[in-house]
Amino acid sequence: MDKLKILVLDDEKRYRDTLKEYLSDFEYEVYSAELPSVAFKIADKINIDIAIIDIRMPEMDGIAVLKKLKDQFPNIEVIMITGHGDMNSVIEALRHGASDYLTKPFRLPEIQAAIRRTKRFVELQNRFNSLQNQFSLISTELKEKFGSEIIGNSPEIIKVKELICRFAKTDNSAILITGESGTGKELVARGIHLLSSRKHNYFCAVNCNAVPENLFESEFFGHIKGSFTGAKEDRIGWFEQANKSTLFIDEIGELPNHLQVKLLRVLDDKKIRRIGSNKDIPIDVRIITATNKDIELETKKGNFRNDLYHRLNTFMINIPPLRERKEDIPILLEYFVSIFSQSIGKRCLSISPEVYARLNSYPFTGNVRELKNITERALILCDSTTLLPEHFMISDINKTTQTEPERRIFDLEQIEKNTIISALKATNNNKTHAAKLLNISWQLLHRKMRKFKIEIK
Ligand SMILES: Nc1ncnc2c1ncn2[C@@H]1O[C@H](COP(=O)(O)OP(=O)(O)OP(=O)(O)O)[C@@H](O)[C@H]1O
Ligand SMILES: [Mg+2]
Known part of the structure; x- marks a missing residue:
């Protein structure tokens, strides 16, 4: 494989030289620039893989350089160097496509670790893109014949x-x-x-x-x-x-x-x-x-x-269980929301951030099938425009602690009761349909309704 080509852009000579010297010891080809204009000239000539950019520079501020660089050379990955505690700039940098950041002062091995992370990210991205083409050929058929890609x-x-x-x-x-x-x-x-x-x-x-x-x-x-x-x-x-x-x-x-x-x-x-x-x-x-x-x-x-x-x-x-690849949860959730919104005929719904947080800590013993089922049910139960945790009918295992057993039971019962009420509402009080929706027997639904004193008018 070709050597990774790295460009360092920093107005401080001390940092630039130290970085160049340190990184050259690895299998990298390192270029450095004091000014953004010089950096752009280098990027024009050389196929740079990763640019390391200081956020504070006199000629042009780092974020503006990042934006321009990503515009002209979208394949270059950028690691931003920010001032200590400057969280706003970090967020801004990530929003504009930086793949990682380090805060000054940092230890040299940290930059090496950031480069390795970025390299892994790029490799994964490339593998993902090449697969996308092959799978786009079969995704429609999979969706038609088996319900999902x-x-x-x-x-x-x-x-x-x-x-x-x-x-x-x-x-x-x-x-x-x-x-x-x-x-x-x-x-x-x-x-x-x-x-x-x-x-x-x-x-x-x-x-x-x-x-x-x-x-x-x-x-x-x-x-x-x-x-x-x-x-x-x-x-x-x-x-x-x-x-x-x-x-x-x-x-x-x-x-x-x-x-x-x-x-x-x-x-x-x-x-x-x-x-x-x-x-x-x-x-x-x-x-x-x-x-x-x-x-x-x-x-x-x-x-x-x-x-x-x-x-x-x-x-x-x-195929590893879903709890061992949690980064798939949000994308699966959004996918299922989009397919069920279509089939159920609901307007495009937004998903509250708490839903993501709740699902992230949920163990999913039934894996993707369970996520698919609870998402479908959530869409049926939701009668507003935002999907909320209560629509998902799963308990918040983080909030419930062993030291408060009564509260836990109470919380769970409250969720159960609300869920039953929502299911009845969603099915116009048709108990057979509601039981089906809840995936429980008709008899159990009756018992629960008696227990929670739910009456149908
Ligand atoms: N990566 C995925 N993307 C989209 N949908 C998925 C994915 N994995 C599973 N599903 C969906 O989850 C459901 C269960 O999948 P499938 O029937 O293939 O699981 P399984 O491993 O065969 O389960 P079982 O062992 O219970 O038979 C299906 O509706 C399938 O479409
Ligand atoms: Mg199966």
Whole structure:
């Protein structure tokens, strides 16, 4: 990789020289300028990556230089050097596109750390931009067929998207997707399918949890008439249905042991045999498996076959839980608000800052699915133009402390009561609809209404 090119702009010779000397010891090419006019001349000739600019200079103030530089050279990242305690300038600088700042006096390693942060940011940005192009091709289809695109710009999601692109090109390698419930495993599987050469064929999805134990083999392999009691006619199984396409096997951890052996054989031999038949049928299927279990642990415990695990984990994508990539929460929230405002037919709503704060400290055990659900509900419950924390029906775990148990219960009950009232209001007092909206049974809604003395007029 080319050396990083850094430009130092500071009217104080002492600072300029020290910085230049210090930074030249690293793998950087360093340029320095006393005046902004000189800095612009350098930027004209040399492809500068990062500029370090002092905010207070006689010829032109640092913020004006920052604005002009970003205008003319949008790819240059700027680190501002500000006076101690000058918070207003810091905010101003960040608003005008500075990627970092340091306050004078600073220690030299701090500048090195800021450069490294900026470099990482630029790399991430570049990776994100190159992915955007590839994913823009499939985002409409994902939205139409599965309700959403793959949203997020955390390093974790960028890595997931990069793996999707890479694996999509390896035409028939089997893939394993792991991650807690609601992290987007099926969404990722569909993404792989749509980016692959099989995209024009039907994406088949089967959930091992939904298949009765005694029907597994017939569901996957099919059978011929009379091969067992109840086999009234020939039937093709999932592998054949998904021929030339993608077969998504969800909850792979639930696959019975004897079928794990068979699946391994299908992966190796690329042919199947229907129950009761002695004819091999060649199949060309890309198999994507998923699980929300810790499959490595299950393998160690002997619940999942070692050989199948090793066959599958060569192409593995792990999606981290939402609480480990909190920077995705605001962008997901805004995305869901925009799609549900359209489908529910509500005007564009603003989101109060407390909502962001509250969601940021919420554990999201149900991951993105939970965020999606509570956002939809919030939009239905909201009858003003601003989304507020109470619309989200989650307790503020920061405010509730162990030392005030009574207050906590009271707070929670108040939230619960308000939520029920809002749901009834939103559904014109239709209890069945309100219960559905709240995701609770009709009977439970009645009990709660009695408890909180909620009456419908
Ligand atoms: N990164 C994301 N961007 C947008 N929507 C997402 C994202 N991740 C998940 N979702 C949405 O969250 C919901 C759950 O996703 P999905 O069904 O793929 O999760 P899952 O990991 O398969 O969950 P489970 O283990 O419960 O089957 C879907 O509606 C999906 O569209
Ligand atoms: Mg799923």
